[in-house]
Amino acid sequence: MPEATIGKQHTAVKWISIVMITALAVIPFGLYLAGNAFWLDIFTRLVILAIAACGLNLILGLGGLVSFGHAAYIGLGAYAVGIPVYHSTYGGMDAIASYNGFVHLGLAMAVCALFALVTGIISLRTRGVNFIMITMAFGQMMFYAIVSLETYGGDDGLTIDLRSEFPLITLDNPVTLYIVCYLSLLALVFLLHRISHSRFGLILQGAKFNEERMGAIGVNCYRYQLTAFVLSGLICGYAGFLLGNFTTFISPEMMDWTRSGEIMFMVILGGAAALWGPVIGAVIFIVLEFVLSEITIYWHLYFGLLLIFSVLFMRGGVSGALSRWFNSSRSSGTQRQA
Amino acid sequence: MNKLITAAAVAALSATSTAFAADEVKIGFITTLTTGAASIGKDQENAVNLALEHIDNTMGGKPVKLIMADDGFKPEVGKQATDKLVKQDDVDFVAGYIWSHVLLASRKSVLDADKFLISANAGPSPVAGKLCHENFFSTSWQNDQTPMAMGETLNKQGVKSLYIMAPNYAAGKDMVAGVERTFKGEIVGKDLTKWGKDAQLDFSAELAKAKASGAEGIFVFYPGKAAGAFIKQYEQAGLRDSLPLYTVFTIDSLSLPKLKEAGMKSVLGSSMTQFWSPDLDVPANKKFVADFREKHGSYPSFYAAQAYDSIMLIKSAVDAVGGNLDDMDAMRAAMEKADFDSVRGEFSYGNNHMPIQNFYSRKVVEDADGNWTTQIDQVVLENHQDVYASECKL
């Protein structure tokens, strides 16, 4: 019976994968070619946030560590684009002034890794709700730090005059930018799939359920969790790098705790247990937000109600409900026998 | 997945339905319609609708289609709403913008798409200086100007020492810098308080410091809901006689009715500076204020006045080209003349398309019907141009 369930889950994941990969390729371009250029923007934002949500899910879903401060990494990644571009345009700080995308990316990765390492070492001493709150605290500190940087606009934010430059491709073209984001997402989902089945991923999942037992069999969970925490920060930093290039405007507002919350909600809404959960969550969150806000300015009411109902009636998020539906419609017979 | 497809289909349908009907002037107006700041947005929306009513909803012989959009008080949301106006609704003008950060986030989207951008409030220094653009116009002011006028007012009133309080964000710092630029006395203390989502609204600690500093006056910039909170604590701390209040963008027609209801008499008689006032004796203003009061039962705020003017400015451009919206150059030239009946009276545009205009000192008074409003005291800066105009290469 357990093997049969896993087999079915594999089929479910396969089907969801096929649907998601196709939908994210077909729908935005279809709409774009039909003259709705704006929908490509929506999908670009959506895919970038899906990348961030997947990054968060590495520690949240696999490791059971709920970070409430991941917007900080998105912000850092975006400022890693904005600050070098600012200095190349207006002078100063020659060491980092550059339009080169590799410099931006390298800077984003370095800063995020460092921040994740330092805060991770401290945060991972705590568990449960205290972990949620300490990661939030570090996020807020970074938020206020950026607010106080008057050179880069402080609260008013910073306009990115030119996007990161790469050889061969230009991110100024919205279609190219979308393709880059889309391929990044696919690569990331594949990577996460591999991680979850690797020794590293299995130890993380084991630590989630019983850290003491993992310790008893000679595994130092702390190191694995710290590695996952840094990796997760890096992924969100990458999402921030893309977001900076997409919006061409960055402000501390993108690092606020409510933004960390939104990414977390995407993960929970889609289903933290599933590979594609965060992506599904991001799709629903962004599309719903856009469509509802078109209908009424009081859309928060309906959005809130939908969130409440989704929690009350859909355990394990949308993907949880999907896979239950998938399983029951395919194997109602076997379940009855069991 | 189904949800997504239906949503996409709905959006696609609604988009195509707006695509034809080209023979109209399309104006997108971005303001804040949700969150606590929505009262400002509502006031602007009312003013825009009144302006359209006054011009029979016609510009250059064509009907006007107005699309209001919400920025949710967030730069990212504002930018997304702007992108939608530009890319999907294909508007001819984008106007509005209460907040500096929303304007800075959105300006590139509008200007890159070759549309006109009219700020009906925000006036951060970059758009007046380095980032000025031929298709950008303002019907308000540059941030520094109003506090500079306040500095002059303080000099005229013989205030020798000043305590300063403002929220700790870009506009707050601009306001402080503005007053410091012209005020000749001594600044004995300064507090920049936490702003943003969990903005500080309890100013007890700062007011205690201000009182102890022995300053002759207190200069304050607290927009939105912080204004009411500040005034009440100023009143409760009993500082009315010992520490006279000087404000910019803090006391306005939105906060005064609330303050009156709560009996905050200490604002009566306090000084502020502004480019406009409901009692300004200009025919266009009289009509605007009277009709606004009749319709909505309250005085319009300066946000409303600027929004009203933004529609009139657009009309002057569209009228000049007889509705030929493709003639951007002629429309730009028409707007540069500022040739319309502004509620602030005559003004002109500088090279950076920021108004060159008078600034008045005003006092809070009780009108004949017992409403609290503001009254012009005197002109403090005449035909004043912002200091960033020289940085603009236009």
Place this chain on the structure above:
Amino acid sequence: MEASILVIQLLNGLQLGILLFLLSAGLTLTFGIMDFVNLAHGALYMLGAFFCATLTIYTGSFLLAVAVAIPLTALAGYILERLVVQHLYHRDHLDHVLATFGLILCIDTLVHLIWGPEGIAIPLPEILNTQVEIFPGIVFPTFRLLIIGMGLTAAAGLYLLVNHTRVGMLIRAGASNRRMVGALGVDISTLFSGVFALGAALAGLAGMLIAPITEASIGMGSDIIITTFVVIIIGGIGSMKGAFLAALIIGLIDTFGRSFLDDIFKIFMSGEAAETAAPAVSAMLIYILMAVILAFRPQGLFPPLTR
């Protein structure tokens, strides 16, 4: 630094701390007893303020309005518990967070629909709208003294309730071992609803006390909820004593940071640098404090003994 301003800031810090305690008491109870993370706790604080504002304008008396608004807020809390919260107790913390975030969105929008976006200022009776000279040379607004007084009274009442009544015994028992209380035949469902309503009433009271100083406005709840969480985390989840002490610590540190940090910074850096750094650091202060405390005491200062 003059001694008088120090005393005044001490009182200001105390007043802020007491408000935070009223908010965190309910939160730490629902967290400790029901193991429920309630992001929407701030929404009850906002509702209390709006109820009180409307009633003050309607009845003309602030004190009467408070007396009526407290049970009203408790009722709102009770309804919320019965409709939504109750169904979530056996669920994951993450589900709590998502659902109560949904509640915040709903309640904020409903308040916008009912009361409009602009918020309501609460007029105070003349006697409260004055200052008193506590010590020679130290003048303090009367209403802020009232906040301190009412807050301390509520705290004392809560102390008596929790430590010296049968209900309090159940609450304490619930905080340390919820299953055992159920096994002993206590009607858990009623206890939970009651605790939730009590927490709502306390949060509502905090809203009513702050509204005459600031005003009743949309989003005031989400603005303060994070600080409230900081308080209960520092205090140790489920600990009433911890919440009380942590609230006072946070109130004092926040107030003193805002008042004296720039002067302290000016001792060892340039005036301009101090002016930039001080507001940023004082905004971060409570988060720094929390991170430091959690780094050394991962369970907070006063974790309940058994969980």
